[in-house]
Amino acid sequence: MSAVAHSVYGSPRPQASARPALRAVPRPRAQLSVRTITVVVAAFVAIIVARLFVTVAVEASAYEIASLSQQNTSLSRDAQFLQEQLNVLDSPQNVAAMAAELGMVSNSRPTYIRLSDGKVWGSGKPAKASGASVAPVANDLIGAYGETPSLAGVASNSAVVGASESGSATSSASTGIPAPSTH
Secondary structure, eight states, X not given: OOHHHHHHHOSOOOXXXXXXXOOOOOOOOOOOOHHHHHHHHHHHHHHHHHHHHHHHHHHHHHHHHHHHHHHHHHHHHHHHHHHHHHHHHTSHHHHHHHHHHTTOOOOSSXXXXXXXXXXEESOOOOOOOOSOSSOOOTTOOHHHHTOOOOOTTOOOHHHXXXXXXXXXXXXXXXXXXXXXXXX
């Protein structure tokens, strides 16, 4: 090389023998410590146990829901039975019959008071007891059959329980036709 080229380009390149040879470094192996394995296994077991508890809780809730649903149905039937009894007792025929039993009589000439000015409308005479035991009421079936007020047409709890416990065929009270006892 000339002196000019040496001064312009600097010193010549080092020779290949001056550099160390490149070699492949072995890849380090991933080492799993005992602590890492323990943490992974413990997490896996915790997940399985948590899932088991959730499953048991869901199943217990399902049984509780079924029990409460059955209880709701039973209470609904009881409420309907009591409402039917109340409807029979609250009927005009039954109220009139019970009032007659207490000695009350129906007044065919009622007296009214107008509250705004205190004026009395009507005769104001007391009603007299008649020979009839029950005053005539529209749709009165009690007087037509000569029956006393009762829960006609409504089964009592004791009748329902007695029929279901006997297990034998009974006859219908209203028609006299033999009928199996049902629950």
